[in-house]
Amino acid sequence: MLKHQLLHPQITSALARGGHSSKVLISDGNFPHWTRRRPNAEVVYLNLRPGLPGVTDVLETLITAIPIEAAHVMDYARTGPYALQADPDIWADFRRLLQSTDCRGELTKVERFAFYDLAGAPDVIVTIATGEQRIYANLLLTIGVVR
Amino acid sequence: MLKHQLLHPQITSALARGGHSSKVLISDGNFPHWTRRRPNAEVVYLNLRPGLPGVTDVLETLITAIPIEAAHVMDYARTGPYALQADPDIWADFRRLLQSTDCRGELTKVERFAFYDLAGAPDVIVTIATGEQRIYANLLLTIGVVR
Amino acid sequence: MLKHQLLHPQITSALARGGHSSKVLISDGNFPHWTRRRPNAEVVYLNLRPGLPGVTDVLETLITAIPIEAAHVMDYARTGPYALQADPDIWADFRRLLQSTDCRGELTKVERFAFYDLAGAPDVIVTIATGEQRIYANLLLTIGVVR
């Protein structure tokens, strides 16, 4: 077992192959993990069961391993079956956890299908699938620079 | 053996990798399963013999495993060697079985070659080939959201 | 996302390929997951970080998916740097959770290197690596019969 906080062999390996401008997607349980990935991209499934692990579990761990210079979330619908009237609660957790990183806790909202495009672009180095049950809980991180 | 209704290792695995907006094709016996798939896409062959299993056998089982928010069928020719004068009988079965899902039993008809294009698009996570003998019996399902 | 409790594509697929007499290893964080597996055997890494997930998280989820007719644990050393004087606390959790299964909560203790041999035998269908921090927390389950 590693002496680091991040223990997972494939995630740690993927992050080690990335660098400045590479992106990491932490996807919630309803995200189309496989069909919206870049062809042949790596997807690591941690989604044991509903709610375990959550997206914030993964975020807390990644912060110990990589510098983060930006963060994107999928913006929520204002109408239709999945509409919300205010920011999802989990975004507050994202902002708090990211406060100490180079992105200063700032989240950039991206419309659903544009987010799908970002999530399937060549600079995404790994998708980490969680069992997160809350909707609009996907988080796309951009790796910064270690100095 | 799993304690679930859906027992098949590759189908259950494929569905687990999909999510909201991913699609599943249940193809009838005459569908060009392989040449009209997306390159490198997964095709699961269940087609033991003519009629076994049928498309509705598969549909009944998938309903226990995934939420379904839309369904497309290949529209039938009105002229030529494969023409029909009315909806195929099997569509009534589709509508009945899908009544309890998020798509409320509604079927969207798509012209033959446009259907081929949908069936080969990147958001199709798996094609399930049956031995269904009836023509115009292909069914393309869109996965919804579990809440 | 599946409507089942067990969401993980590789675990659900592996279990679906097993049957009566196949075994499943849930390994703790210090287990030599890879070197003590059977050559070419499947190992699924869920070990995000120390303690997440724990072995009981996995056990609770597997119970919803497969019948269990027996359970083995790695017996603890009575001397040396990793000695214990009594059963590890986690075994009480194992016994309680397994009470409702066909093994009636009974655990069979196996000496460390004999356990390694069991964990690398051909009837183990999948090893699930956790971040469990407690020692002597490995659990080897034997699949029973669905009737």
Add this chain to the structure above:
Amino acid sequence: MLKHQLLHPQITSALARGGHSSKVLISDGNFPHWTRRRPNAEVVYLNLRPGLPGVTDVLETLITAIPIEAAHVMDYARTGPYALQADPDIWADFRRLLQSTDCRGELTKVERFAFYDLAGAPDVIVTIATGEQRIYANLLLTIGVVR
């Protein structure tokens, strides 16, 4: 679609690669399909759901495609949780269907673990996994000679 009774691409291909003395296993739903196969052997999963398809569905279809000169079944326990007091009902179906083949409907009983060994031997060309729910319903066929 083929004009034959046997439609399945992998099964028909596997049978075409076999010959006199090659064996085919049709396994019931509780058989450890993967762990008791020969390493790297081919396993075709047809097991959509409990009971579909059954072992006899597969047998009926194979009879149209290959000559059969012998058939083995897993003998049933007389004591313990899975004991039977008489031949399983499905064996009568096997005998009837095999009447017209070179094995004349004769079934050879083999003890459980010896059957496992036969099922994992190098002359088994393919294992076909069904959703058969009845126990002791595994059937191992030996291919004969076409003249």
Add this chain to the structure above:
Amino acid sequence: MLKHQLLHPQITSALARGGHSSKVLISDGNFPHWTRRRPNAEVVYLNLRPGLPGVTDVLETLITAIPIEAAHVMDYARTGPYALQADPDIWADFRRLLQSTDCRGELTKVERFAFYDLAGAPDVIVTIATGEQRIYANLLLTIGVVR
């Protein structure tokens, strides 16, 4: 050995994966089998030696296995080193053998480089390379519907 006329494991498997609109190329000995295939497409080499097997050997066998609704041939040059003044003799064999199929023996002529394009399109499910020595002997079949 199979009890069918078509014995070849890869050809039978490829045809079983195709369906209505999939195409099969039977190529003569001088066809650029590999460079004019679709990337990653399957090519089955039967070309043992000059003349063995011929294209009509393959055609006779395929007719027993699949419905054929159309047939294309590579049209011959009228000038240059490979010019012909009349239809190649082998086309008469094609027309006769195809008489009983859904294409009624009709051959559609396609110019050399347009034929290359057809032969490398995504709906070609398999190329079968023969040792046919006669020139302009390539035959592209379109699979029809089994009813």
Add this chain to the structure above:
Amino acid sequence: MLKHQLLHPQITSALARGGHSSKVLISDGNFPHWTRRRPNAEVVYLNLRPGLPGVTDVLETLITAIPIEAAHVMDYARTGPYALQADPDIWADFRRLLQSTDCRGELTKVERFAFYDLAGAPDVIVTIATGEQRIYANLLLTIGVVR
């Protein structure tokens, strides 16, 4: 197309990788081509249909490409369902065709299961599967030395 008699890409490549003491099996239609090969060994299927090609078609072609210093055949049963009372007719063809090679037309008979063992030994460089319908028509050639 090659200017040689032997046109087949995989057979010519396999023979080119062999040398003095390597063996080549030409198998008849009922031989268990796949299950009696050496694990991971190469098997080339030429078996289009019953009788095409025959074992002698292949032998005639190989003689143009490699030196042959020995030849083995599977000896026939004297009793039972596949018994013969005299050498199969095809052996006379083998002897005649091999007359001009280094083995001087001599055939060594080997009992059925010992022949299976020879056919699955590491020095067999390729198995060539034919559609030969005659029984006891398998031929195992030993490559000699080119000088």
Add this chain to the structure above:
Amino acid sequence: MLKHQLLHPQITSALARGGHSSKVLISDGNFPHWTRRRPNAEVVYLNLRPGLPGVTDVLETLITAIPIEAAHVMDYARTGPYALQADPDIWADFRRLLQSTDCRGELTKVERFAFYDLAGAPDVIVTIATGEQRIYANLLLTIGVVR
């Protein structure tokens, strides 16, 4: 060992998979063999050491195996560090050796980067890398027809 002049397993196999219009590149030692190939194309390295083998060694051997209907060379720069004032000496060897083929010894000159494009096009069936030390010694052959 084969009884042919061309002994190499991969070259002979590649040529056997080609046909009329397929191309073969014999590259000199300084050619960017890998980066200017077609993606996933086959490259056979014969380049043991400077000068061994030379491009003409390969050409002499290929002439025994395939018909050649055209030949292209990379035209030389008239200015700059790699300029020549006259045709390279090796072209005279090419013309002499190709005299007996269907291209009648005619060489078509192609500008450096256009040659790179030809060398990476889909109709190139194999690149054969030599140790040739002379510059502008690359040779691209087009396969003709065997009659």
Add this chain to the structure above:
Amino acid sequence: MLKHQLLHPQITSALARGGHSSKVLISDGNFPHWTRRRPNAEVVYLNLRPGLPGVTDVLETLITAIPIEAAHVMDYARTGPYALQADPDIWADFRRLLQSTDCRGELTKVERFAFYDLAGAPDVIVTIATGEQRIYANLLLTIGVVR
């Protein structure tokens, strides 16, 4: 162990497959090695720890193995978090070490995202990832001609 200065099996093999116009990227620790490579391109990781090895360690070694006719560096930002006011110190080392090569120590500066494009182009034969800690330390070499 080789008697050369360059010992690494994958780097030496990659360079041996390249030639005139092929490129080699030596990337610093923060470069997105994997996401900005050409799809399926080879990336060799030497990055053991921060600072080991450095980019100049690799450069010194490559100079013994290949001719270098050009060199590109990623130009530095003049504003923003990673701005520099003068050429990075490491460029002086690059110029000095490259003095003896065909590029005469000349470095061509390329804007960050244009450099990413160059680094992911098809003529890059290998990316060598270092642990270099200094920023703007990436170096892209163009292979020249050995005479």
Add this chain to the structure above:
Amino acid sequence: MLKHQLLHPQITSALARGGHSSKVLISDGNFPHWTRRRPNAEVVYLNLRPGLPGVTDVLETLITAIPIEAAHVMDYARTGPYALQADPDIWADFRRLLQSTDCRGELTKVERFAFYDLAGAPDVIVTIATGEQRIYANLLLTIGVVR
């Protein structure tokens, strides 16, 4: 780039897959890295050039990532061409660096061919090849327990 000391993607991934009793080999430049590994075992080449990196460079880095409970070295010959009269100097470095680990700096000497056997056993999770020029500098570490 990771924020850890150990940056290498494959080494960090391999160590993450290991655990208590798994072993890691750091091999010197003359070690037969590939032929004495376990078949299919992972070998990571860091050996850029003679002396870079050295075995102690790797050791210093691994100590930050894994617990070490034992260390083995290849004992030196007392006679013959590679004889030494005293412990190699590098062993003093090993002892000093390992002082802070669970093995307390103790080295176990193993005879050359027995060391080869240890280095090729199934519990070795990765071999790390260095450019170390000193002889008898191989080091085999046993992973301990993180608590």
Add this chain to the structure above:
Amino acid sequence: MLKHQLLHPQITSALARGGHSSKVLISDGNFPHWTRRRPNAEVVYLNLRPGLPGVTDVLETLITAIPIEAAHVMDYARTGPYALQADPDIWADFRRLLQSTDCRGELTKVERFAFYDLAGAPDVIVTIATGEQRIYANLLLTIGVVR
């Protein structure tokens, strides 16, 4: 192109992965290169045509790249079709070329089938197949130590 004498990417890579005690086989044209290799071992084919390259061509080149501490040859038959009465001429070349290496030109003779066993042992890192026409010209080299 590399600036070394040894240019071949696979040979140089294989040698770089070997070390003290690894072996290299240079095989003559009649050697069973593939069937007598270790399973999954690497075989590099240089055998363009009869006599090109010869075994001594390869030996001369390898001497520039690796230290050689021993050399084995296949001893010749004294009777039978391939008998010789004195050492083959090529052995004199071997002795002369090896004079400057650590083996001092000494050749160890090994009986034919024992030589086959050596040639297929796990310490052989690569087999290099030549077109050498002389018989008993195989040469097995043992790599020594670079100091």
